[in-house]
Amino acid sequence: MRRFIVIGHKAATAADFKLDDLAGGAGRLDVLLRCINSAFFLSHDIRRDVEVVLILQGPPGPVRTIRLVGSELRYLNPDERSTGALIRNALMRDAKGEERSTPGIYVSARSFQDVLALLDKGTELVYLREDGQDIRGVELPKDVTFVLSDHMDLSPDEEDLLLQYGPRVLTLGPMSYHADHCITIVNNELDRRSL
Ligand SMILES: C[S@@+](CC[C@H](N)C(=O)[O-])C[C@H]1O[C@@H](n2cnc3c(N)ncnc32)[C@H](O)[C@@H]1O
Incomplete structure (x- = not known):
């Protein structure tokens, strides 16, 4: 499985934002919604072997984590507004442990530290950073988690x-790309390897 963990430093942790203000009052939730699109959507299909973990760290707090599971997802459409509504619904829940909001969408109070600690031991951990080692020269297993x-x-x-978790630190190329574009590049890179 491919997993993408994305940290939303300013992303809203309460459901009181407006769907027409995703880039403002929702704390750049638009960036995370585009990451969801890039991770899951093919032209006429959804990638079932992908999981996305969004760590929302903005106000009012505390941290909320939204986990989207490709094999279970329903009602996901490519427009940011409708996905924003799914995230907002998830944030309405007072999740103590991890709770399912809608099919394939789970919400919890897990922090980045919790998310890393709960990763399955078999997954290869990759930290995507502009100055890392070129991904093109690196073999990666099917079960891989990108941060x-x-x-x-x-x-x-x-x-x-x-x-501390000893990730590989990999770069996707010589420029600094938008987070959602990074996910598209990774998906393409791994698709080409699995042909
Ligand atoms: C828009 S960039 C971060 C912002 C940017 N460093 C800045 O403040 O100007 C979003 C994230 O995508 C990843 N990223 C961007 N370009 C990358 C590249 N060439 N290789 C690997 N990861 C990259 C990194 O994880 C980065 O933190």
């Missing part, structure tokens, strides 16, 4: 935490 940031870099504390 990337939103419109900001990981904070030093987040990076220190992630590095």
Whole structure:
């Protein structure tokens, strides 16, 4: 399975945002919604072997984590507004443990630290960073987890935490790309290898 963990540093943690203000009042939730699109959507299909974990760290807090499971997803459409509504529904839940909001969408109070600690031991962990080793020269297993940031870099504390797990640090190319574009590039890179 391919998994993408994306940190939304300013992303809303309460459901009181407007769907026509996803890039403003929702704390750049638009960035994370585009990541969902890039991770799951093919031209006329959904990638079932993909999971996306969004860690929302914005106000009012505390942190909420939304997990989307490709094999279970229903009602996911390519427009950001309708996916924003699914995320907003999930945030309406007072999740103590992890709770299902709609098919394939789960919400919890897990932090980045919790998410990393709960990763299955068999998955290869990859930190996507502009100055990493070129992904093209690196063999990756089918079961792989990529960590990337939103419109900001990981904070030093987040990076220190992630590095404790010994990830591969890989680059996708010589420019700094949008997070959703990184996911598209990774999907394409891995698709070509599995032909
Ligand atoms: C828009 S970039 C981060 C913001 C950017 N570093 C800045 O503050 O100007 C979003 C994330 O995508 C990933 N990323 C962007 N370009 C990349 C590249 N060439 N190789 C690997 N990861 C990349 C990194 O995880 C980065 O944190």
